[in-house]
Amino acid sequence: MTTSQGFGFHRPGAGAAAAVTEEAPAEPVILGDDAELDLSADESAARVEETLAALDAELVGLASVKRRVREIASLLQVDRAREQFGLLSSKPTLHMSFTGGPGTGKTTVAMRMASILHALGYIRAPRVHVVTRDDLVGQFIGHTAPKTKEAIARAAGGVLFIDEAYYLFRPENERDYGQEVIEILLTEMENERGDLVVIFAGYPDRMATFFSANPGLSSRVPHHVEFENYDHGELVQIADLMVEAENFRFDDEAREAFSEYLTLRLERPNFSNARSVRNAIERCRLRQARRLVGLNRPLRREDLVTLTADDIRGSSIFADADLDEELVEDPVPAAD
Structure with missing residues (x-):
């Protein structure tokens, strides 16, 4: 009689895997009490x-996040060392919560965390499957469970990253199917701790x-990692890294102009940290391209890689700021 393995539902490629006969792994050698590792x-x-x-190189700032990632990596390395001495204990629970605003690096850290977990043998593949409520919650009775289980199957052996996870819980709607997703996740997170890591992500509050x-x-998620918003100086560093990665550069006046742009943009709503910086740079490139085409002359390499102050100050952010200043200095007279 064949004993079922895993989640109890079909996974892609499961049939092919069953057809392959694998040799039983050799018994691990237990180190003696006086051994050194x-x-x-x-x-x-x-x-x-x-x-x-790589995480340090990719992400500016986030010192507390990087420290917590190193702590988790250290915990797993020590756990592996304990196994080699025969000090058996339950596997660490690795489900996590990433809280922070948009564009603070949560998905990037999740991908690097998957690489660490895979390197240490806690998941089978350095894979992150990103989902939102729409990927998990069905629109009618009987639709939610298959959708959720399919997402879990795709993440099996890796990391399931649930972005804006709080949308799964809608207490104002008694007929909402998000609670069904949570119940399925609770079961799978407990039963499949050695085959699935779930990361919930969203705004802190x-x-x-x-x-x-x-x-x-909450009791199944021991690791809570908070991603703070970037400050102005860190955002300038992020812009420099993004520009360099795309083989561009700011000239001196452009870099100063972009710093001013960030000061103004931070005062506006819907700022998304590194994501907003990337979008701003993309628009700078559009204005640079328009400027270069309008030169009507042969272009040098230096022309193609340089972003100027005009490319930055063409943003409507500066026009709106000038308008605001005019209104303050010369207000519209009140009607008689």
Whole structure:
């Protein structure tokens, strides 16, 4: 009689995998009490360090986030060392909550976390499957469970990243199917701790409400990582990195102009941190292209890579700021 494995529903490629006969893994060699184990000599530790270095290079700031990622990586490395000495214990629960505003690097950190978990043998693949409420919640009775289980199946062996997870909980609507998703996740998070890591992500205040309303879910998520908004200086650094990555550069006046742009943009609503910076740079490139085409002369390499102050100050942000100043200095007279 064949014993069912995993989630109890079909996974892509499961049939093919069953047809392959694999040899049983060799029994691990248990180290003696007097043995010494060099954590840095482990090949997986080198891959973890490479991943952490890449995270430092990719993301500006976020010191507390990077520190927490290193702590989790250290926990898993020590857990592996304990196994080699025969100090068996339950596997660490690795489900996480990432809270922060848009564009603060949550998805990037999730991808790097998947690489770390894979390097240390806690998931089978360094894969992140990103979903939102629409990917999980059905529109009619009987539709939600298959959608949710399909998402879990796609994430199996890796990380399921649920963005804006608080939308799964809508207490104002008694017939909402989001609660069904939460119940399925609760079961799978407990039963498949060795085959699935779930990361819930969203705004801090809404995520706090989400977890407080679901105590069973909160108890299964031990790692809460907070992503703070970037400050002005960090945003300028992010802009420099993005521009360099695309083989452009700011000239001196342009960099000063972009700094002024960020000061003005931070005062406006719907600012999305690094995402807004990227969008602003894309618009600068559009204005640069229009300017270069209008030169009607042969172009040099320097022309093609340089963003000027005019490319920055063409933004409507500056026009609106000038208008605001005029209204303050020369207000419209009141009607008689």
